[in-house]
Amino acid sequence: MLNESLIPRVPYEGCRSSYSDADLVLIGAGYDGTSSYRPGSRFAPQAVRAETLYSQEDYSPYFDREITEKAIHDAGDLDLPIGNKTGVLEMIREAARELFADRKRPCFIGGEHLITLPVIEAALEKYQGLHLLQLDAHLDLIDELFGDRLSHGTVMRRCLEMLQKGDCLHQVGIRSGSREEWQFARQHTRLFPFDTKAFLENAAQLQGFPVYLTLDLDIFDPAQFPGTGTPEAGGIFFPEFIAFLKGIAGLNIVGCDVVELSPKIDPTGNSTAFAAKVLRELLIAI
Ligand SMILES: [Mn+2]
Numbered sequence: 001m002l003n004e005s006l007i008p009r010v011p012y013e014g015c016r017s018s019y020s021d022a023d024l025v026l027i028g029a030g031y032d033g034t035s036s037y038r039p040g041s042r043f044a045p046q047a048v049r050a051e052t053l054y055s056q057e058d059y060s061p062y063f064d065r066e067i068t069e070k071a072i073h074d075a076g077d078l079d080l081p082i083g084n085k086t087g088v089l090e091m092i093r094e095a096a097r098e099l100f101a102d103r104k105r106p107c108f109i110g111g112e113h114l115i116t117l118p119v120i121e122a123a124l125e126k127y128q129g130l131h132l133l134q135l136d137a138h139l140d141l142i143d144e145l146f147g148d149r150l151s152h153g154t155v156m157r158r159c160l161e162m163l164q165k166g167d168c169l170h171q172v173g174i175r176s177g178s179r180e181e182w183q184f185a186r187q188h189t190r191l192f193p194f195d196t197k198a199f200l201e202n203a204a205q206l207q208g209f210p211v212y213l214t215l216d217l218d219i220f221d222p223a224q225f226p227g228t229g230t231p232e233a234g235g236i237f238f239p240e241f242i243a244f245l246k247g248i249a250g251l252n253i254v255g256c257d258v259v260e261l262s263p264k265i266d267p268t269g270n271s272t273a274f275a276a277k278v279l280r281e282l283l284i285a286i
Pocket of ligand 1: 113136140152216
């Protein structure tokens with residue numbers, strides 16, 4: 001156990017709420033140590049802030065709301081011991097514990113998808129009956145990837161083991177995975193492949209439950225979002241994402257993360273700008 005606070009209390013430049021006043025706390029977890037194809041998501045938190053997050057319009061015409069109406073504190077980035085996976089996961093878990101204990105709703109900026117695992121561990125200590133809502137191109141249900149049980153390809157399998165009940169993991173927009181993973185998902189999770197429509201028809205069932213939203217940006221079609229480590233053709237487009245956010249507006253979202261932006265893969269910067277807008281609309285919507 002670490003005794004000192006892990007959450008940087010000096011607000012990032014441009015952020016308007018103090019930590020004590022904040023409902024939502026934005027925090028970077030730039031780890032990409034298990035990325036199997038193209039790494040680089042460790043650079044995402046800084047890229048999102050530096051290039052776009054604080055230069056966008058405050059007003060969202062989709063929600064008729066300004067981001068300044070939300071009490072959001074940007075705590076900067078965790079100083080992760082990159083290269084030490086156990087240490088990275090432990091630090092993220094402790095930071096998440098601290099945020100949940102302080103009654104904050106964390107929004108982690110990845111990093112790769114493995115960063116979700118320690119956050120879910122911490123969330124389960126706080127919230128009984130937690131539902132995990134995953135937007136992703138990939139199932140992430142492999143038991144071992146390259147002999148490793150802890151990777152961005154196994155992360156939802158590990159989360160599922162902690163959730164213990166398959167009807168608590170909702171996998172939305174999925175369009176990739178091995179036959180074994182798909183068979184496993186059909187038996188053990190609530191699977192809504194290819195788009196968000198079927199999930200939204202059932203979203204009311206989550207009313208009253210604490211819900212954690214994990215957004216793997218590779219759910220989006222690579223035509224608009226190429227800057228990710230494992231792109232998959234056939235993804236959703238931005239207007240569908242806005243409809244999804246409207247569809248979950250009544251749910252009790254207790255925390256979220258946005259993962260798998262790899263900014264240097266898209267040197268135009270468009271993917272980073274896209275991710276920043278996604279993040280802004282998400283923060284305004286929840
Ligand atoms: Mn994923």
